[in-house]
Amino acid sequence: KLKKALYGLKQAPRAWYDMLSSFLLSQDFSKGSVDPTLFIRRNGNDLLLNPRSIFINQSIYALESLKKYSFESCDPVDTLMVEKSKLDEDKEEKAVDPSHYHGMIDTLLYLIASRPDLQFAICMFARYQARPTEKHVHAVKRIFQYLRKTVNRGLWYPKDSSVALTAFADADHTGCQDTRRF
Known part of the structure; x- marks a missing residue:
């Protein structure tokens, strides 16, 4: 009898799927047109797929970041x-609120995944x-101004391209002018 009770319930997976399905649909997911067990949630156009290429872009996050720090209408x-x-560690100049600066840097660091053009400047100011x-702070604000102009940029990977990075070394000995470290 126990075996029948555990393995004889053929409706349990369907009930579980119905409950999961209704929850995901209430959370703004949509069912896939080909596969009804595939649920998709769209948050703008961060990832654009077509048969010949992939385009990765974080324009929505970039616009939210510009709005968060009041740069939506900057020059x-x-x-x-x-x-x-x-830029150096100026011990004589008055320090500003580090939490605000840290928040700006953190916001920009997240964009590096789809915007490698920002990487050098952000890492330079993160020091x-x-x-x-x-x-x-003025230098970091300039990155936001640049972001305002280039908000729709991203990474484009054509299907037929062969991108194979074998090895890379960026030797920047004593690159930091303040500490002579890299």
């Missing part, structure tokens, strides 16, 4: 950093999170 700039600008000054 856009063409470059991430001012040419020949020297100064311990004691940021007004010039550091």
Whole structure:
């Protein structure tokens, strides 16, 4: 009798699927058109697939970030950093709120996954999170201004391209002007 009780319930998986299905549909998921057991939730166009390529873009997150830090109507700039600008740990300049600076850097770091053009500048400014000054904040604001202009950029991978990175080394000995470390 126990064997029949455990293995004889043919309706249990269907009941479980119905309950899961109704929950996922209430959470803004939609059923796949080909496979009804596939549930899809769309959050904008962060990932665009077509038969010949893949395009990855975080424009919605970028726009939310611009809004969060009040840059949605700022003047856009063409470059991430001012040419020949020297950022260093200025012990004499007055420090600003590190939590605000840290939040701005964290927001931008998340974008690096789909925006490698931002990586160098963000990592350069992330060095100064311990004691940021007004010039550091101004430099990070410039990244947001650049982001305002380039919000729709992303990564495009054509299907027939053969991208094979075998090895890479970026030797930047004594790259940091303040500490002589890399």
